[in-house]
Amino acid sequence: MDRFQAMRVFMGVVEANSFTRAADNLSMPRATVTTTVQSLENLLKVRLLNRTTRSVSLTPDGAAYYERCVRIMKELEEMEAAFQDAARRPQGRLRVDVAGPIGRRILIPRLCQFRERYPDVELVIGIGDRPVDLVQEAVDCVIRAGELADSSLVARRIGSLSFVTCGAPSYLERHGEPQSLEDLAQHHAVHYFSSVTGRNFDWDFVVGGVSTPVRMQGQVAVNDVDAYNACGLQGLGLIQPARFMALPHLENGELKEILPAWKPPPLPMSVLYPQNRHLSPKVRAFTDWVAELFSQCPLLNGSDGEGFTAGECRYPERPATYTVREMLDEENQLAGLS
The missing domain is CATH 3.40.190.10 (Periplasmic binding protein-like II)
Structure with a gap:
């Protein structure tokens, strides 16, 4: 017995609520539809449909089986569509x-x-x-x-994305340049806070192969990357931006990398x-x-x-x-x- 065909026939009977209408919809003899459903019930060893002279209804087992059939057929259609789409031009x-x-x-x-x-x-x-x-x-x-x-x-x-810890020369002239992670306790950072939670993100450094958070103190917090970098350029605190955004400022001297021995994790x-x-x-x-x-x-x-x-x-x-x-x-x- 073709199980996929049997599932389609069973679904056709359920959706048409009739063996006769299902046979017409599937272009199959009514006897074939009846035999297919009976064979499916024998295979599963459960009754799927309650039959009377006027109507067809699902048994509890039939309802559960129908739901799974719908799910399987939908996944099969999506899989076939995926391969058919692969041959089409993106549009x-x-x-x-x-x-x-x-x-x-x-x-x-x-x-x-x-x-x-x-x-x-x-x-x-x-x-x-x-x-x-x-x-x-x-x-x-x-x-x-x-x-x-x-x-x-x-x-x-x-x-x-790689990140870099840096500060503006004006900030480093006023506060000095930290030489270790412990020195950061004496410095201020520009905070970046989450738009979802409102909490400041901690800084992170890779120490011995492990990402280590460092909580910084600071008096300015923003939730926009461009504003974050602008605050760092003004010397309002140390920052830890993405390197691709900071690189032009590092090259022209507007920012200076600090603590190069301890990198932020990518x-x-x-x-x-x-x-x-x-x-x-x-x-x-x-x-x-x-x-x-x-x-x-x-x-x-x-x-x-x-x-x-x-x-x-x-x-x-x-x-x-x-x-x-x-x-x-x-x-x-x-x-x-x-």
């Missing part, structure tokens, strides 16, 4: 949500590249750090930093999408493209960035002279900041 509306700095500094300057490759994809990009309910808000995927906390999402690792970057959806061609195309962007620059793929200059991170689709510094300048111009 349709793609809603993406991404944190501000990555969106403005990494994605937006190179969207023309994505559009050239996938002209039939309509991109809708939400930029922000707030938690997003992908199902309720019809978001296809999000790019986020940190470990996966929501078990209902699938994460594809695309890179890793932060994984991932594309997240619901696990109960097959990966459509448009989502697959986007995640592949983003992973390629991150892989092309050591500042975005896990390097600690030591000895690395802004001019060394180039993207092949741009002119050879297009550097991280020019990328940031372009972003500032787009934002009307320069």
Whole structure:
């Protein structure tokens, strides 16, 4: 007996509430429908349907079996659709949500590249750090930093951000430069607080291969990356920003790295999408493209960035002279900041 065919016949009888109508809907003889359901009951050794001359109804076992049949058939259809979609060109509306700095500094300057490759994809990009309910808000995927906390999402690792501990020369002239982690107790930091909990994030350093938190004191707290860096540049306290954002300021002397022997741990970057959806061609195309962007620059793929200059991170689709510094300048111009 073909079990999948038997399940379809059984579901057809339940949904039509009649053997005769099910036979018509399935283009099968009524006797075949009846025999198939009887054979299925014999196989399972339970009665699935109550039959009278006028109606058909589910038994408790039949109701449970029907629910599982629906689930199995839906998963089978999604699996088949995934392979059928793979042969199609990516197309349709793609809603993406991404944190501000990555969106403005990494994605937006190179969207023309994505559009050239996938002209039939309509991109809708939400930029922000707030938690997003992908199902309720019809978001296809999000790019986020940190470990996966929501078990209902699938994460594809695309890179890793390195961080640097630094301060403005004006701050270091006033307070001195710390020489050890213990010295940080005598210093102030600009705090970065969570938009969700309102709590300040502790600093972290890798000590003996283990991530070690350090609680800093400070009198200024923000929840925006650009504001955080701006406060550090003004000398309001030490900061621990992503290296790719701090690097131009480190090179021109506006910031100075401190405690280079103790590095902050890198932060994984991932594309997240619901696990109960097959990966459509448009989502697959986007995640592949983003992973390629991150892989092309050591500042975005896990390097600690030591000895690395802004001019060394180039993207092949741009002119050879297009550097991280020019990328940031372009972003500032787009934002009307320069």
